[in-house]
Amino acid sequence: MHTKQAMQDGESFQRIFLLIAWRETDLFTEEVTLIHENGLTPETYNKAISIFNEKYFAQIIIAITTINAWNRIAISTNKPIGN
Structure with a gap:
């Protein structure tokens, strides 16, 4: 899909x-996921904004953050990922 x-x-x-x-x-980059290393570079931000508008890019960042949070919960609790 x-x-x-x-x-x-x-x-x-x-x-x-x-x-x-x-x-x-x-x-692909992990700039949003690995924000503690260098953060989101201006180049990546500007490229993203040229493809998506600021509102949609904000939604993408929220999705990435949510996925990262769920991954950390699953890894920290040793819970298997369901099919």
């Missing part, structure tokens, strides 16, 4: 295919 929507929205096949190997490519 999400892949189909991403392609309809103009996401490249390359980025979709490389999602599984996201840590081995420079097509």
